[in-house]
Amino acid sequence: MILPSVEDRLEEDVPEAPQGSENADTLSEAIIHSLPETDSHSTTEGFHDVFTNEECRMMLEAAVEEQVLPREEDLESEVVVDLTNIPCEEAEERSPDPPRPQPSIEMPPPRPSGIQTSPDIVFETVDVPHIETPMDEFHLLLAVWLDDARITRQQYASLVQILQTSKMQSIQELPLDINTLKRNLRGQMSQLPVISRKIPVIPSQLPTLSPNQRHLNQQYMKNLYIIDPIPLITRLLHSPMFQSHMYKGLAELVPRAGELWQSLSWASSIRSTSGEFAQYPDHSPIFPSDIVRYRCRSRECCVAGRPPFMPHLGRVRGVYKQENIKVLGTQSIRQPGDLLPPIDSQDPPFESFELILLEDDEVLLTEDEVLGREPDVFHDRQFKIVPGMIVRRPPSSTFTICRVYKKSGNTVRALQQTHAIRGELEIAQYGRQHLVDTLSSQRCVSVPYQTFMDGFGLYRTMYRSIMGVYMIPSCVPVAERAKRSNVLPITLGPHGSNFPEVVGSLTHLRRLEEGVDITWTDGRPIRLVAGCIAYIGDMPQQNDNAGCKRPHANRGCRTCLITEEVRDDFQFDIETFGRYHFQVQDQRRTATSQPPTARAKMFKELGLVKDPSPLLQICPALDVVTHFPSDICHS
Structure with missing residues (x-):
């Protein structure tokens, strides 16, 4: 108890104690000695100025009942120890132990949900x-x-x-x-328009319910309320303030990226450029992942025995813009025998129709250096570097690419073990002609965005069973993205809802991925294309998004195949034993073809869940590895 100062109390008339009231003095002295040391107002004189005799008596009785003060019979038998004559070491041994800090209570992690999707929405x-x-x-x-x-x-x-x-x-x-x-x-x-859909409640998501209540929940459906994202983004585009901060066009080429439109995720995508593209000599658009012919201008060309300035092949990795000059980041493509120094013999050996991609040999080209597109090259994503493997001849092409070469380490890997270019996935999903008609042949505006997904509870002690989905525009600066007004809620999955069921209800996001027609501020129609550039969330949720097992599994990393035993090995080769989109897709196809027991064993060894990422329902051009970056704030 800390006594308040005299100045802090209201002025009131306090009757003085009668002469000879020794009991009041005894009471006040006992209370004062029982209290911790305070400031100068805790003296005996200050005590009598603040409290009356009746207050002192009540405080003493309360202190005795709460065992703060000893009773009279205890005082008679109490042994008083004089610490002044005890050595320091012995005095320290008799001093009371300091209070121990109480351990903090941690909430259990959410349980993983099964995948139950409804075909009819x-x-x-x-x-x-x-x-x-x-x-x-x-x-x-x-x-x-x-x-x-x-x-x-x-x-x-x-x-x-x-x-x-x-x-x-x-x-x-x-x-x-x-x-x-x-x-x-x-x-x-x-x-804004709000739509709803009834989704089933999953009892396994409600571990606090009794068995009878869980049985009742199996018979109920709950409403999932969704803010229609199409009118939401349309309203944003009609805002002059939002347009003043919005970036549109090709990725910006800078020495060091600081915004999302300066990153490879923007430069490698076809749908993020608002219809602005570099062009071939015939004025057709150059897409990321295209194989192009270009004129080499380097006198120190790595092609052996060839004259300089001859046409070469390269794969476009990203398209940028620097001071109104369109620049192509291009990976070189060579025949295996043209490399210096020569590559060691491989098993299986190189074929005459085989080309090899130079992973770390990237050149920057301008539009006028590109001679044309080379469509007669086949990418073999099924090839694996194993003894006895046969390099497949391309079905309708002259050349095939099935391996990549890294000059810095003088190593060769299968093309399957490289990250997919976003433009390649978009062409595979929507078709080249559809992208040309949608983005290049009419007015178009692109609004790339990030999606934050995570389960949480409304209160600190509540089980985290509400699934929140939020949209964050990527076309505004990082300072604007950090504002709460630019974190746009899409839906909150109800208690007991299944994550794949919530994701399967967001079909309007898939329409934005493909493109919808809206009315621009000038009253004219325009094509709106809004694609998710990345999904963010904490580590367990990101593993669920990617279709991987949780971090506590033996292979609980969604970017590599490291095991629990060597998790502290900082020299682990995450390039050779990494996860790659086409490799994961091939592993799933192989596991699905196995009997149930062998299938479950294979999924466990690979650290994958039995069903693919549910986000493929709303983002079909999704890279199951690079679309789920590590979020520093939620790692």
Whole structure:
């Protein structure tokens, strides 16, 4: 107990103790000696100035009952030890132990959910109240102020009584209830469309329920409310403030990337450029992942025995823009026998129709250095470097690429063990002609975005069973993305909902991936393409997103195949034993063809769950590895 100072107490008349009231002095002295040391106001004189004799008696009785002060019979038998004559070592041994800190209570992690998706998706439009009649200007301004000032009902009722003494018509017509005024205010605002869909409740997601309650939950469906993302992004594009911060066009080439439009994720995508492309001599667009013919301008060309400045082949990794000059980041392609120094013999050996991709030999080309597109090259993603493997002859092409060469380490890997270029996945999913017609042949605006997904509880002690999905525009600077107003909620999965079921309901996001027609600010139609550039979240959720097992599994990393025994090995070869999109897809096809027991064993050894990423339902051009980066804030 800490005694308040005399100045902090209200001034009041305190009756003085009668002469000879030794009991009061004894009480006050006992209480003072039982309290911890405080400031100068804790002296005996200050104590009598603050508390009356009756207060002292009540405090003493309470202290005795709470065992703060010893009872009289205990005082008679108490042994007083003089510590002044005890050596320091012995005094330290008799000193009381300091209080031990209490261990913190940690919440258990959420349990993984099974995958139960419904093929038939039926949405219902949620009616949002809207008042067509314009609100009185005075009522509108007053309602905004009341909401901002957090005026209570009683305060508003008193304010109305005061204002109604005036003869102004607007004041006379004020509603008597503040809720009516706020409801009228909300009715004046333009609301975003909200849709709903009934999804089943998964009892395994509710471990706190009794068995009877879990049985009841199996018979119920819950509404999943979704803010329609198409009108949401359309409303953003109609905002002059949002457009003033928005970046549109090709990726920006800078020495060091600081924004998302300066990264390879933007440069390697076809759908992020708002219809702006580098062009071939015939004015057709150059897409990332294209094989191009270009004129080599280096006198120190690595091709042996060939004259300089001759045409070479290269694969476009990304398309950039630097001071209105369009630049192509291109990986060189050579025949194995043309490399210096020569590559060691391989098993299986190189074939005459085989080309090899130089992974770390990237050159920057301008538009005028590109001679044309080379479509007669086949990418063999099924090839594996194992003894006895046969290099397949391309079905309808002259050349094939099935291996990559890294000059820095003089190593050769299968093409399957390289990260996919986003443009390659987009062409495989939507087709080249569809992308040309959608992005190049008409007006187009691209709004790449990030998606944050994570399960959480409304309170600290609540089981984390609500799945939140939020959209963050990637076309604005990092300072704008950090603002709460630019973190746009899409849906909150209800308690007990299944993660794949929630994801399967976000079909409107897939329409944005393909492109939809909207009306621009000038009243003319324009094609809107909004694709997810990355999914972010904490480590367990990101593993669920990627279709991998949780971090506590033996192979719990979603980017490599490291095991639990060597998790502390910083020299682990994450390049040779990494995870790659086409390799993971091939592993899933192989495991699916096995009997159930062998299939489960293979998935366990690879650290994969039995079903692929549920996000492929809404983002079919998804890279199951690079689309799920490590988020520093949630690692």
